[in-house]
Amino acid sequence: xxxxxxxxxxxxxxxxxxxxxxxxxxxxxxxxxxxxxxxxxxxxxxxxxxxxxxxxxxxxxxxxxxxxxxxxxxxxxxxxxxxxxxxxxxxxxxxxxxxxxxxxxxxxxxxxxxxxxxxxxxxxxxxxxxxxxxxxxxxxxxxxxxxxxxxxxxxxxxxxxxxxxxxxxxxxxxxxxxxxxxxxxxxxxxxxxxxxxxxxxxxxxxxxxxxxxxxxxxxxxxxxxxxxxxxxxxxxxxxxxxxxxxxxxxxxxxxxxxxxxxxxxxxxxxxxxxxxxxxxxxxxxxxxxxxxxxxxxxxxxxxxxxxxxxxxxxxxxxxxxxxxxxxxxxxx
Amino acid sequence: xxxxxxxxxxxxxxxxxxxxxxxxxxxxxxxxxxxxxxxxxxxxxxxxxxxxxxxxxxxxxxxxxxxxxxxxxxxxxxxxxxxxxxxxxxxxxxxxxxxxxxxxxxxxxxxxxxxxxxxxxxxxxxxxxxxxxxxxxxxxxxxxxxxxxxxxxxxxxxxxxxxxxxxxxxxxxxxxxxxxxxxxxxxxxxxxxxxxxxxxxxxxxxxxxxxxxxxxxxxxxxxxxxxxxxxxxxxxxxxxxxxxxxxxxxxxxxxxxxxxxxxxxxxxxxxxxxxx
Numbered sequence: 001x002x003x004x005x006x007x008x009x010x011x012x013x014x015x016x017x018x019x020x021x022x023x024x025x026x027x028x029x030x031x032x033x034x035x036x037x038x039x040x041x042x043x044x045x046x047x048x049x050x051x052x053x054x055x056x057x058x059x060x061x062x063x064x065x066x067x068x069x070x071x072x073x074x075x076x077x078x079x080x081x082x083x084x085x086x087x088x089x090x091x092x093x094x095x096x097x098x099x100x101x102x103x104x105x106x107x108x109x110x111x112x113x114x115x116x117x118x119x120x121x122x123x124x125x126x127x128x129x130x131x132x133x134x135x136x137x138x139x140x141x142x143x144x145x146x147x148x149x150x151x152x153x154x155x156x157x158x159x160x161x162x163x164x165x166x167x168x169x170x171x172x173x174x175x176x177x178x179x180x181x182x183x184x185x186x187x188x189x190x191x192x193x194x195x196x197x198x199x200x201x202x203x204x205x206x207x208x209x210x211x212x213x214x215x216x217x218x219x220x221x222x223x224x225x226x227x228x229x230x231x232x233x234x235x236x237x238x239x240x241x242x243x244x245x246x247x248x249x250x251x252x253x254x255x256x257x258x259x260x261x262x263x264x265x266x267x268x269x270x271x272x273x274x275x276x277x278x279x280x281x282x283x284x285x286x287x288x289x290x291x292x293x294x295x296x297x298x299x300x301x302x303x304x305x306x307x308x309x310x311x312x313x314x315x316x317x318x319x320x321x322x323x324x325x326x327x328x329x330x331x332x
Numbered sequence: 333x334x335x336x337x338x339x340x341x342x343x344x345x346x347x348x349x350x351x352x353x354x355x356x357x358x359x360x361x362x363x364x365x366x367x368x369x370x371x372x373x374x375x376x377x378x379x380x381x382x383x384x385x386x387x388x389x390x391x392x393x394x395x396x397x398x399x400x401x402x403x404x405x406x407x408x409x410x411x412x413x414x415x416x417x418x419x420x421x422x423x424x425x426x427x428x429x430x431x432x433x434x435x436x437x438x439x440x441x442x443x444x445x446x447x448x449x450x451x452x453x454x455x456x457x458x459x460x461x462x463x464x465x466x467x468x469x470x471x472x473x474x475x476x477x478x479x480x481x482x483x484x485x486x487x488x489x490x491x492x493x494x495x496x497x498x499x500x501x502x503x504x505x506x507x508x509x510x511x512x513x514x515x516x517x518x519x520x521x522x523x524x525x526x527x528x529x530x531x532x533x534x535x536x537x538x539x540x541x542x543x544x545x546x547x548x549x550x551x552x553x554x555x556x557x558x559x560x561x562x563x564x565x566x567x568x569x570x571x572x573x574x575x576x577x578x579x580x581x582x583x584x585x586x587x588x589x590x591x592x593x594x595x596x597x598x599x600x601x602x603x604x605x606x607x608x
């Protein structure tokens with residue numbers, strides 16, 4: 001079990017409301033990703049759930065029981081930190097067994113569980129090493145091993161891949177997803193990397209200035225962003241947000257078109273000059289300055305070869321224009 | 333060329349360091365030499381660095397005239413006891429200052445340290461009266477308490493500096509792993525801070541061992557440590573330099589040996605945090 005409910009959870013540091021009030025339900029077994037720009041309060045929210053920070057008001061309910069006042073140890077949650085937070089004076093085995101030791105588990109059972117976790121995470125050969133003798137990826141695996149041996153109600157991940165290089169990050173991302181599929185335990189994952197959010201999540205929670213902007217599946221957020229913030233945040237390269245006559249013509253204050261939903265056409269559409277052209281093989285990223293809608297980003301197919309200074313015509317694909325009102329909210 | 337200059341500079345700094353070290357060590361060396369001289373050659377004019385008539389008589393007489401093992405044991409109990417008691421109090425204090433600081437933590441630390449700058453004589457009368465009226469005068473318990481209080485700011489400050497170097501995420505991980513505050517300190521913080529705790533302990537044992545003002549003032553016979561042992565050799569009839577030197581040598585020898593063997597630890601501890 002691992003259902004977590006946040007009821008009007010608020011956190012203030014002195015006069016500053018970091019989390020002005022959050023209501024959220026995380027179902028048992030869900031993989032939920034908190035995503036948002038730096039300083040949006042996503043890590044604070046995770047730490048509130050963990051019990052590492054006290055809530056100013058509101059309630060945190062874990063599996064039907066009010067856990068708001070419980071210390072971290074009593075919440076039945078396990079956490080993986082950005083900096084791994086391994087105990088440097090203990091071997092990998094002792095690191096993994098530490099939570100079991102704290103729970104007073106009999107040594108034989110603790111060893112069995114640690115060995116099983118090590119096997120899942122390919123750490124068997126490193127059990128007698130200390131964290132200082134491991135690579136970044138291995139350290140992060142030990143941190144995950146330490147979390148899984150406890151068989152917690154939910155796993156909390158605080159930007160766990162930020163310290164890894166790009167290639168390793170992709171591997172570990174897949175490993176964590178596979179781990180979730182095999183364990184089927186609730187996971188809450190904090191990241192500022194929206195690729196991680198899109199690829200791993202069952203449900204994404206987009207946060208901005210301590211408030212939830214939108215909650216939904218990755219594709220729901222991509223296809224139907226609730227407001228301009230989510231529209232601009234989800235998707236890479238980010239959505240082009242256009243104001244002015246073109247938006248007014250569609251009865252909106254702002255319209256949004258994703259770079260991949262713009263087609264290079266022979267005539268008509270928005271005419272402009274290519275300012276920047278990046279050929280990635282699979283894709284071509286263009287920055288085009290147009291007369292009617294300003295500078296916009298375009299993601300064209302790899303076969304499109306354009307150079308700075310070339311003139312192009314761009315047309316948004318039918319049905320792929322998002323409309324937003326004066327309050328920034330999506331219009332139906 | 334650059335290499336030649338840097339070598340010359342290195343030689344200069346090495347020579348300068350050795351000169352300063354020898355200057356500091358010379359009085360100790362002189363005391364040790366004097367302890368093997370006769371009283372006559374100890375006060376010879378001009379002073380003789382090395383005497384022709386070496387003798388162990390001073391040691392024999394000092395040993396015979398006073399109960400050295402008792403003074404030694406008192407010194408051990410007082411210095412080790414005050415340090416251990418100080419650590420028991422200072423570890424939780426430094427933990428809270430380093431990991432759950434309040435708005436006034438820095439001020440509190442500065443205030444604690446500032447008490448070290450107050451002349452001890454300023455509180456001599458109240459301390460003396462308190463010790464007399466509470467029955468702590470001339471007891472080892474009393475001196476353990478006095479020296480612990482005296483060195484507590486240094487212990488807290490040093491431990492605070494070491495603890496600040498430990499990432500708080502590791503302690504949070506311990507909390508998530510089910511460790512209570514006590515277990516967090518015992519299983520995670522203390523083992524990680526052992527180098528720092530060890531050097532704090534060594535330095536404070538040395539400070540307490542060398543302390544003379546309170547140990548002489550607050551004792552007469554029963555709890556008197558080696559500092560009082562040395563002082564007892566400055567007789568009203570005059571100073572007997574050779575015997576006084578023998579007594580001093582016997583008093584400083586244990587701590588000199590401890591310091592010699594732990595110098596690596598001490599230097600590491602004292603420069604901890606200065607360079608990362």
